[in-house]
Amino acid sequence: MVGAQHWKKRVDLLKADIRGNKLLREHLLQENEFAFGLQAASELTKKYGRLPVHQMDISPLYPCMAFAAQILSIAESSAGPQRAQLVRRVHGALKNPDDLRGMRLELTAATHFDLAPVSCSS
Numbered sequence: 001m002v003g004a005q006h007w008k009k010r011v012d013l014l015k016a017d018i019r020g021n022k023l024l025r026e027h028l029l030q031e032n033e034f035a036f037g038l039q040a041a042s043e044l045t046k047k048y049g050r051l052p053v054h055q056m057d058i059s060p061l062y063p064c065m066a067f068a069a070q071i072l073s074i075a076e077s078s079a080g081p082q083r084a085q086l087v088r089r090v091h092g093a094l095k096n097p098d099d100l101r102g103m104r105l106e107l108t109a110a111t112h113f114d115l116a117p118v119s120c121s122s
Helices: 004-020 022-031 033-048 059-076 080-095 097-115
Strands: none
Touching (some): 033 059, 059 097
């Protein structure tokens, strides 16, 4: 749906930046953890045919997998134009860590309000 080429391209650019300035490594890895996590998940899926949840510890990938699951869930329940807009937002968020943080906050709030019990008192 989103296309692996979007996070792969971002990761490739970041790796080039890291090669150019090793001091930025930790900062760039932390700021772009979801792009790197999605790339790692893609590579594991390509190697094993699926995520090897029982063969190795993939817990560092859980946050980006939760994000991906939320996006897929929203996309499945969205009409064509809204789905296309969501995909464009994800593309932008993968390029800009600030946008990704904002999107994660929106998803967290939406999940909270969706799961929160509703009480009507008069």
